[in-house]
Amino acid sequence: MAETVLIMDSDREHGEAIQTHLQRHQYDVTVADDAQETLERLEDEKWNILLGDPLIDEEAATARIADLLKEDPSVQLIVYGTSEQVDRAMDRFALDAVAYLDLPINSKALMLNMARARNHSLKSRKIDRYVQRLTDLHTARNHFLQLFDSVPCFISVQDRNLRITAINKWFKQHFGNSVGGYCYQVYKHRSSPCEKCPVIQTFEDGQIHSTEEVVTALSGRQYHVLTHTAPITDEKDEITQVMEISTNITQIRQLQDHLTSLGLMLGSMSHGVKGMLTALDGGIYQLETGLQKQDEARVSRAFDQVKTMADKIRDMVLEILNYARSRQMQYAPVPVTDLVESVMKNIRPAALKSNVICEVFLPDSPGIIEIDAVWMESALVNFLENAVDACAYDHEKPVHKVSLTITVEPEEKVCFRIQDNGVGMDQETREKMFTLFFTSKGSRGTGLGLFIAHRVIQQHGGTVQVTSALNQGTELIICLPRIPPGSIGENGINPLTS
Amino acid sequence: MSKKILIIDDDPNILDYLSALFTDNGYDTQVAPDAVKGLETARRFLPDLITLDIEMPGEWGPRFYRQMMQIKELKNTPVIVISGLSGNEHAIPKAIAAVKKPFDREELLRIVKEAIG
Incomplete structure (x- = not known):
């Protein structure tokens, strides 16, 4: 694209002569011969090079040109005139003009300075484009950073x-x-x-x-x-x-866990329910036939059976409903010694089979703890079974031992420390061990046992602390409050004093 | 002489029920609460048909069936599986029928009648 040039010359003929000369060199040239026209031209179009006497007639035009040079660095000014005009222009524009030429104009000097002005203008426009691009980039970068941060x-x-x-x-x-x-x-x-x-x-x-x-x-x-x-x-x-x-997705998982364990419970109950329904059928049959035969003994026996079955089914349905809401624990005070005895009776056969030594350390009078005995026993047995399994999987050590140590300090708590010298766990297994369906035992595990056991401990207001070293063994410390939260005085018994 | 049925199930209520049902329909019955006692009774009683639960404490139904098959007097005795476990129809492939708890008693009686009259 040709550079646009505005010639400002009060002598129109002189101006037009220069115009013709420049047009031959591919410039796009317009001539203005007074201040009025100069102002109009400056207003209407964007010029790359202004050429001639910038002080043309009036101060208005001069001031506008000075402003334009400041506003837009791509606009270049070349001054020509009598030595008097040039002198005044130098005072006014100093370094803002590319060149000052005396009349009569040396054609070579004019063309060289025109070329210089054109280069300046091009460079300046190039810089403008770069600045614009940088600003855009900066804005985009900030925008992306903001997106990155706020996702x-x-x-x-x-x-x-x-x-x-x-x-x-x-x-x-x-x-x-x-x-x-x-x-x-x-x-x-x-x-x-x-x-x-x-x-x-x-x-x-x-x-x-x-x-x-x-x-x-x-x-x-x-x-x-x-x-x-x-x-x-x-x-x-x-x-x-x-x-x-x-x-x-923790929340979704928690909900899923709850639904899954509800489903699991229903699944495991269904066998029992089927038996109960069959027995109920039996009771009804005996009641029917007893009435037909007027066999009073049969009727009364059948009635008892129907009643027992109806009670059992009612209990089970209530249990399911309770779980669906939030599984309620059936807390009752139990001597710690009884709990431990019952748990050990359950674990000893498995330990014996895997050739693992079982030790129990009980303090003299460990007192009483309020728990849901069914759930708590199965939870503790589960932890111990895992300890025994960890020993059974280990082929390094000659002797394997699982120990259960009970401590009652502080007084309001009972702690069960389960130690084994089995295979141990890496950090990842340790962190995932209480997750539903996580198992390190492959098809031998279901991923359910420790999940449920952990949940039982949590529902009793207890904590489980795990330390483990790969190939060395694992230590679990389960601490339970003697009275679980939400059950204080429920049975009218304070286990600490009784 | 009436036909003899041996009922093996760990739930006493169900033993009661099946025993009453079969007796009322003209069969002679004996009951056993587990596989071991079931085998003892079977040797003595020599039933014409056995109803067998699958899931019982101690030895499970399939084990009973294998042991029963080794006894000459019993190995041709028809067996009906009555169980709450789903998939019980595959537990003992040679059983003449598998009935799911809770069962329809008319259906059970029909199966028994077809088998031993």
Whole structure:
């Protein structure tokens, strides 16, 4: 595109002569011969080069040109005139003009300065475009950063070594400023990458991968997350980093857990229910035939059976309803000694079979604890069974031992310490061990036992503390309050004094 | 002489029920609460038909059936499985019928009648 040039010359003929000359050199030239026309032309069009006497007649035009040079650095000014005009123009414009030429104009000097003005104008316009582009980039970058930060997911960007290079606000809030740390350390407190790492898979095949994980936040809380990974490529289309986006689905999982365990309970009950219904059928049959035969003994026996069955079925339905609401525990005071005895009776055969020594350490008078004995016994048996299994899976040590130590300090609590010298657990197994359907035993485990056991302890207001070392063994400390929350005085008995 | 039925189930209420049902319909019955006692009774009683529960404490129904098959006098005795477990029809493949609890008594009586009259 040709440069646009406005010639300001009160001598129109002189101006037009220069116009013709410049047009021959591909400039797009217009001539104005007074202040009025100059102002109009400046108003109407954008000019690249202004040429001639800028002081043309009036101050109004001069001031407008001075402003224009300041506003738009791509506009260039070349002054020509009598030496008097040029002198005044120098006072007025100083360095703002590209050149000052005396009349008569040297054609060579004019063309050189025109070329220089054109270069200046081009450069200046180029700089303008760059600045504009930079501003756009900056705005876009801020916009993306804002999006990255405000997405309600944990987002991290990782390099090939699984080292975190960037995180969003949510990630920072829940897992700390972990840029520079390793993904598996920050999320799972592991010392080596997880099996089937989706980030590694994405580095390998460039595809999106997803997994479901349990991660532990700074606060110690565990979240179920659904994780997706996506490749980040450089200009050569090579994967340099992988972005990992994790959505917190803990609430959905909790609801699912509840529904699943409700389903499991119904499943395990259905056998019992079928038996009861059959027995109820039997009672009704005997009642019917007893009445027909006027056999009073049969009628009375049948009536008892119908009544018993109706009661049993009612209890079971209520139990299911209670669980569906929030499973109510049937608390009753039980001597700690009885509880321990009953638990050990259940675990000894399994220990014997696996050749594991069982030891119990009970203090002199451990007192009484208020529990739902059925649930608590099965929970403790479950923990002990896992200890025995951990020993059975270990082939390193010559002698295997599981010990149960009961302590009653402080007085309002009873603690059960279960120690084994079995296979132990890595950190990930330890963190997932109470999750529904998580099992480290393959098809030998259901992933239910410890989930339910843990829930029972929680419902009794108790805590479970786990320490474990791979190939060395595991220690569980289960602490229960003597009176579970929400049942104080329910039975009119204070277990601490009785 | 009336036909003899041996009933094996761990639930006394169900033993009562089946015993009354079969007796009322002209059969001679004996009951056993588990597989071991069931086998003892069967040797002595030599029933024409056995009803067998699958899930019982101690030895399960299928085990009873295997042991019963090894006794010459019993190995041709028809067996009806009466159980609350779903999938019980496969527990003992040679059983003449598998009935799910709770059962329809007319249906059960029809099966028994077809088998032994």
